[in-house]
Amino acid sequence: MSLWEFANPKKFMGWTAPVLRWCCALSAACLLVGLVWGFFFTPDDFRQGSTVKIIYLHVPAAMMAINAWVMMLVASLIWVIRRHHVSALAARAAAPVGLTMTLIALFTGAIWGQPMWGTYWAWDPRLTSFLILFLFYLGYIALWEAIEDPDTAADLTSVLCMVGSVFAILSRYAVNFWNQGLHQGASLSLDKEENVADVFWFPLLACIAGFVLLFVALVLMRTRTEIRARRIRALQARANRA
Numbered sequence: 001m002s003l004w005e006f007a008n009p010k011k012f013m014g015w016t017a018p019v020l021r022w023c024c025a026l027s028a029a030c031l032l033v034g035l036v037w038g039f040f041f042t043p044d045d046f047r048q049g050s051t052v053k054i055i056y057l058h059v060p061a062a063m064m065a066i067n068a069w070v071m072m073l074v075a076s077l078i079w080v081i082r083r084h085h086v087s088a089l090a091a092r093a094a095a096p097v098g099l100t101m102t103l104i105a106l107f108t109g110a111i112w113g114q115p116m117w118g119t120y121w122a123w124d125p126r127l128t129s130f131l132i133l134f135l136f137y138l139g140y141i142a143l144w145e146a147i148e149d150p151d152t153a154a155d156l157t158s159v160l161c162m163v164g165s166v167f168a169i170l171s172r173y174a175v176n177f178w179n180q181g182l183h184q185g186a187s188l189s190l191d192k193e194e195n196v197a198d199v200f201w202f203p204l205l206a207c208i209a210g211f212v213l214l215f216v217a218l219v220l221m222r223t224r225t226e227i228r229a230r231r232i233r234a235l236q237a238r239a240n241r242a
Contacts, residue, residue, distance in 0.1 A: 007086045012227065013227060019220065024217045027211075030213060031210035034210055035203075037203040038056040038203035038206075039056065042200055043199065051111075055200065057104065057108050058112055059207075060207045060210070060211035060212075062130070064101040064212065065101040065102040068097060068215060069161070071094055071219070072098065073168075079155075086223070088158075089226040089230070091158075092157070095141050095144070099134070101211075102133060102137060105130065109127065133164065136160070139160060143160060144157055
C-alpha cells in the first residue's frame with residue numbers, strides 16, 4: 001500500500017478518528033501531570049525565583065510555534081509537488097494553531113523577561129524574528145481568506161510559507177547566530193551543561209509532550225473540518241448547477 005493512499009480524504013477521515021481521540025486523551029494527561037508537577041512540586045530557581053516556572057508554558061509553546069511552521073512548509077511542498085488537497089488543507093488547518101502558539105510564546109516570554117531584563121520587550125534577535133514569524137502567520141491566514149479559488153490560494157500560501165520558513169529557522173537558531181542577544185540559550189540541549197536542572201527538566205518534558213499531542217489533535221480536528229467544509233461547498237456547487 002502506498003503512503004499517499006492515507007492522504008485520500010475518505011481514508012484520512014477514517015484513520016484520524018481514533019488517532020484524534022488518543023491524542024486528546026494523552027495530551028490532557030501529559031499537560032495535567034507536567035503543569036501540576038512543574039508549578040506546584042518544583043522549587044524556585046536560586047536566580048530567577050518563581051518566575052522560572054513559566055518555562056513550562058513558554059518553552060513548549062515556542063517550540064510548537066516554530067515546528068508548526070515547519071509542518072506547514074512540508075505540507076505546502078507536498079501540495080506543490082504532488083497536488084494532494086489534504087496536505088494543503090492540513091497546512092491551512094495548522095496556521096491558526098501555530099499563530100496561537102506564537103502568541104503564547106510572545107506573551108509568556110514578555111512576562112518572563114520583565115523581571116530578568118527589566119523590560120517586557122527588547123529588540124533581541126530571537127524576539128524580533130519571532131515577532132516577524134507571528135506576522136507571517138497573520139499574512140498566511142489572511143491570504144487563504146482573501147482568495148476565493150482554493151487551489152490558487154493553496155499555491156500562493158505555499159510560496160508565502162517557503163519565504164516565512166527563513167524566519168522560522170532564525171527563531172530557532174538566533175541565539176547561536178548572534179551571541180550578543182539577551183535571550184538565553186536553549187533550555188533543552190544535547191550538551192548536558194546547557195540543559196535546565198533535572199528537577200525542572202522532567203516536568204518540562206511532560207509539558208512538551210502535551211503540547212505536541214495537543215498540536216497534533218488540533219490540526220487533525222481542523223483538517224477534518226476543512227475536508228467537511230470542502231465537501232459541503234462541492235455539494236452546493238453541484239446543486240446550483242442542477
